[in-house]
Amino acid sequence: MKKLLRLLIVVSGFAMAAHAEEIKGILMDQMCSGKADLRISGATGTLVGGRIVAEAHTRECLLMPECQKSGYGVYTNDNKFLKFDEAGNRKALAAVKASSKLDDFEVEVTGEVKGDTIKVATLKVLP
Numbered sequence: 001m002k003k004l005l006r007l008l009i010v011v012s013g014f015a016m017a018a019h020a021e022e023i024k025g026i027l028m029d030q031m032c033s034g035k036a037d038l039r040i041s042g043a044t045g046t047l048v049g050g051r052i053v054a055e056a057h058t059r060e061c062l063l064m065p066e067c068q069k070s071g072y073g074v075y076t077n078d079n080k081f082l083k084f085d086e087a088g089n090r091k092a093l094a095a096v097k098a099s100s101k102l103d104d105f106e107v108e109v110t111g112e113v114k115g116d117t118i119k120v121a122t123l124k125v126l127p
Contacts, residue, residue, distance in 0.1 A: 019112045020121060023074055023082065026054035027092055027105035027125070029062055031070035033081045050079055055104045062096045062105065074109050074118070082113060088120025095125050 028036065036054040040047055054075040061067055072092035073083040084092060088111065096105065106126040112119045 020110055021113050021118075023076055023109045023111075023113070023118065024126075025074040025076040025082075025107065025109075026051065026057065027062070027072060027096070027107045028054055028057050028075050028081070029067035029070050029072055030081075030083060031067050032057060032061060033073060033075060036075050036079075036081070038079045051075070051077070055106075057105070058103045059096060059099070059101060059105070068093060074107060081116070082118045083116060084109075085111075085117060085119045088118065088123065091120055091123040095123055099125050101125065 026036075036049050036051070036057075038047065038050045062072075071083060071089050073081050075081050088109070092107075095107070099105070108124045108126055109118060109120055109122065111121045
């Protein structure tokens, strides 16, 4: 019985680790994330938005009360926005406050992705 219990603990540990993903991208608040949506401009027919817009997102904006309240997420390298869970929002705010960067908040996030949300285990601002 003890061997079976140990096996179940080991297997469940592997199952939990298998769901953790590492995501790299740009930290943004949810309120401003739509500005980075990749789209074709109707007026000019050119591609607008994307990573270059996400990189230009500023520390000042990330710390604005309404942006903080909207929550944070990561704009991924494949042009998607993943919202953070509450723990991730707290980690993101702490990371922004601790950083001296003014913009281009490239981050490495690990956690479990479900749909368009990531349950953040770790968040690190990259240099």
